[in-house]
Amino acid sequence: AQSVTQLDSQVPVFEEAPVELRCNYSSSVSVYLFWYVQYPNQGLQLLLKYLSGSTLVKGINGFEAEFNKSQTSFHLRKPSVHISDTAEYFCAVSSGGGADGLTFGKGTHLIIQP
Amino acid sequence: DAGVIQSPRHEVTEMGQEVTLRCKPISGHNSLFWYRQTMMRGLELLIYFNNNVPIDDSGMPEDRFSAKMPNASFSTLKIQPSEPRDSAVYFCASSPGVQGNEKLFFGSGTQLSVL
Numbered sequence: 594a595q596s597v598t599q600l601d602s603q604v605p606v607f608e609e610a611p612v613e614l615r616c617n618y619s620s621s622v623s624v625y626l627f628w629y630v631q632y633p634n635q636g637l638q639l640l641l642k643y644l645s646g647s648t649l650v651k652g653i654n655g656f657e658a659e660f661n662k663s664q665t666s667f668h669l670r671k672p673s674v675h676i677s678d679t680a681e682y683f684c685a686v687s688s689g690g691g692a693d694g695l696t697f698g699k700g701t702h703l704i705i706q707p
Numbered sequence: 708d709a710g711v712i713q714s715p716r717h718e719v720t721e722m723g724q725e726v727t728l729r730c731k732p733i734s735g736h737n738s739l740f741w742y743r744q745t746m747m748r749g750l751e752l753l754i755y756f757n758n759n760v761p762i763d764d765s766g767m768p769e770d771r772f773s774a775k776m777p778n779a780s781f782s783t784l785k786i787q788p789s790e791p792r793d794s795a796v797y798f799c800a801s802s803p804g805v806q807g808n809e810k811l812f813f814g815s816g817t818q819l820s821v822l
Contacts (some may be wrong), residue, residue, distance in 0.1 A: 625808045636711070636798055636813030637750075644808045683750065687808065694740050694763070695811060699749035 595620040595686050599698035606674055607706050614669040614701045616684030626667040627685040627695065628658055637683060643667065654678070679705045711814035713799050719820045725787040728817045731780055732801030740811065741774055741784050742798040750798075756782065757805045789821045 600615045618624060625644050629637040641652025648660040658669045667684060681702050685695040712731040720726055732739050740755040754764040756776045764774070771790070776782040786793055796816045802809040 627810075629811075634815075636800075636815050637811070638813070639810045642808070642810065694742075694752040694755045696752070697742075697750040 595622075595624065595688055595696050597684050597686050597696055597698035599684055599701050601701050602699065603702045603704065605704045605706055608676055609673050611672050612670065612674050612678075612703065614682050614684075614703065616667045616669065616698060618665050618667065618684070618686045620686060620688060622688050625687045626658075626660060627687070628652065628656070628667075628669050629683045629685060629697075630654075631681040631683065631700075633680075640669070640682075674703070674705050676705045676707065678703060711799055711801050711812050713797075713814035713817050715817060716815065717818045717820075719822065720789055721822050722790055723788045724821075725785065726789045726793075726819060726821075728784040728797050728799075728819070730782045730784070730799030730814060732782070732799070733812055734780065736801035736803050736812070737779075737805055738802045738809070739776060739782050740800045740802075741782070742800065744796045744798060744816070745794075753784070786819075789819075791821045794819055794821050 596619050598617045606612045627642045628640040630640050631637045640656050641650050643650045643660045651657045656671050658667055660667050681700045683700045684698040687695050714729045738757050741753040743751050753766045754774045759776045774784045796818050798813050798816045800811040800813045802811050
């Protein structure tokens with residue numbers, strides 16, 4: 594079985610400040626890791642994903658994430674946030690072997706303060 | 708492509724009534740997923756299909772819930788009878804392949820309120 598823990602349910606940040614959204618996972622097999630973003634009243638959109646190779650993954654809108662196998666983490670970062678980054682962010686894991694669905698964390702609400 | 712299309716966008720019904728949610732995946736996608744989102748439980752996978760065949764329905768909460776995919780371009784999620792605790796946003800998503808590394812494309816969701 595696999596699971597995802599997002600340690601912060603809400604993160605307030607001032608505009609143009611850096612941000613890190615934390616994600617830890619557990620799985621008995623190799624995993625694929627994802628970050629999705631959900632803007633108000635919309636479905637989820639993929640920000641970035643880690644499948645293999647370089648542990649630093651760059652995504653859309655200036656976000657990046659680093660896979661750390663020893664710490665079973667996949668934290669999301671952005672060096673300078675904008676008001677338009679206000680949204681719910683979900684970390685997700687999928688087992689490396691097969692065609693099962695994603696297991697999502699409970700989400701982190703990123704609040705950008707002017 | 709128009710993306711994943713869900714209908715209706717909003718559904719308000721009374722306890723005990725049957726509710727049917729509909730989903731049209733992106734053409735050519737081989738996998739379809741139904742998720743439920745609530746404040747308390749976050750996003751939960753209810754069921755997913757590969758090539759129209761249900762693969763894992765262990766997330767379906769009770770026998771009141773059923774899902775079908777009669778063809779590659781249409782799926783339904785039915786709740787009968789509905790209860791207030793079923794109130795949530797229900798998302799449908801599709802992906803091109805059948806492997807766990809594929810990106811999911813989500814619909815805009817159906818907001819269900821059971822009174």
